[in-house]
Amino acid sequence: MSRIILEIKDFSMVFGGLRAVDHVNIHINDGEIVALIGPNGAGKTTLFNCVTGVYKPSEGDIAVSNPESKVIRTNGMKPNNITELGLARTFQNIRLFSSMTALENVMIGRHPKLQAGIFGAIFRDKSTRTEEKQVVEDSLVILKKLGLKQYANEPASSLSYGAQRRLEIARAMATEPQLLLLDEPAAGMNPQETKELDDTITRIRDKEGITILLIEHDMSLVMSLSERIYVLDYGKLIAEGSPDEVKANPAVIKAYLGE
Ligand SMILES: Nc1ncnc2c1ncn2[C@@H]1O[C@H](COP(=O)(O)OP(=O)(O)O)[C@@H](O)[C@H]1O
Numbered sequence: 001m002s003r004i005i006l007e008i009k010d011f012s013m014v015f016g017g018l019r020a021v022d023h024v025n026i027h028i029n030d031g032e033i034v035a036l037i038g039p040n041g042a043g044k045t046t047l048f049n050c051v052t053g054v055y056k057p058s059e060g061d062i063a064v065s066n067p068e069s070k071v072i073r074t075n076g077m078k079p080n081n082i083t084e085l086g087l088a089r090t091f092q093n094i095r096l097f098s099s100m101t102a103l104e105n106v107m108i109g110r111h112p113k114l115q116a117g118i119f120g121a122i123f124r125d126k127s128t129r130t131e132e133k134q135v136v137e138d139s140l141v142i143l144k145k146l147g148l149k150q151y152a153n154e155p156a157s158s159l160s161y162g163a164q165r166r167l168e169i170a171r172a173m174a175t176e177p178q179l180l181l182l183d184e185p186a187a188g189m190n191p192q193e194t195k196e197l198d199d200t201i202t203r204i205r206d207k208e209g210i211t212i213l214l215i216e217h218d219m220s221l222v223m224s225l226s227e228r229i230y231v232l233d234y235g236k237l238i239a240e241g242s243p244d245e246v247k248a249n250p251a252v253i254k255a256y257l258g259e
């Protein structure tokens with residue numbers, strides 16, 4: 001039996017009169033690549049926001065198994081504390097610091113790992129300088145993994161759209177997550193960039209052992225990448241299963257054709 005890394009039980013999120021997510025159950029096993037799909041407005045990003053502590057769930061439970069396999073209930077926890085449990089995400093809309101370099105964007109992602117704190121930052125003692133050097137080296141390694149090392153010293157805004165999306169993933173990986181949540185990572189990418197993203201995500205899982213939960217609209221990417229798929233429609237889970245099972249599910253076909 002593989003370890004469950006994220007468990008979402010009977011979870012709902014209500015905004016005023018709108019039930020954006022409605023009694024949803026989802027679990028992610030360690031090492032899986034799982035997709036969360038569904039028409040626009042289905043509640044996918046809201047689910048990510050609740051898992052990462054942006055919003056507190058209205059109902060239900062979200063639990064994360066930390067790197068020591070201890071199950072921690074995360075409802076109401078702050079985003080930075082959830083990051084410490086090994087969760088990292090990217091956003092549907094790119095949120096890079098556009099005038100900072102690619103390297104600096106990844107270094108910022110590394111920040112929660114730093115020991116030096118404010119005292120070290122002001123006085124720049126020897127251990128702080130050693131730590132800073134290490135951060136640069138580690139961040140360059142992460143850039144290399146995402147095929148971005150040659151852009152290390154370029155401002156983020158000068159990168160192609162596909163490269164900026166990969167840089168978002170690099171920044172998320174800087175926290176050394178056990179679970180990476182990707183919100184529409186292929187949005188706006190051309191077919192070549194999407195193909196490279198497919199390989200990159202597979203490699204992150206295979207080589208780094210990072211579990212992946214992704215929201216994605218590109219169905220060929222979803223079908224090629226994911227081992228299991230959950231389908232949301234109007235906040236409700238309408239299907240789950242293997243890519244073949246989901247493709248053949250009449251409720252899924254109806255939700256997509258009815259869009
Ligand atoms: N902060 C919010 N306040 C009010 N309504 C919201 C908020 N965030 C999302 N919603 C609504 O919740 C529903 C689900 O949105 P979202 O999770 O972004 O969908 P998806 O990512 O599947 O396209 C939508 O109707 C959206 O307008």
Ligand SMILES: [Mg+2]
Pocket residue numbers: 044045046092
């Ligand atoms: Mg969304």
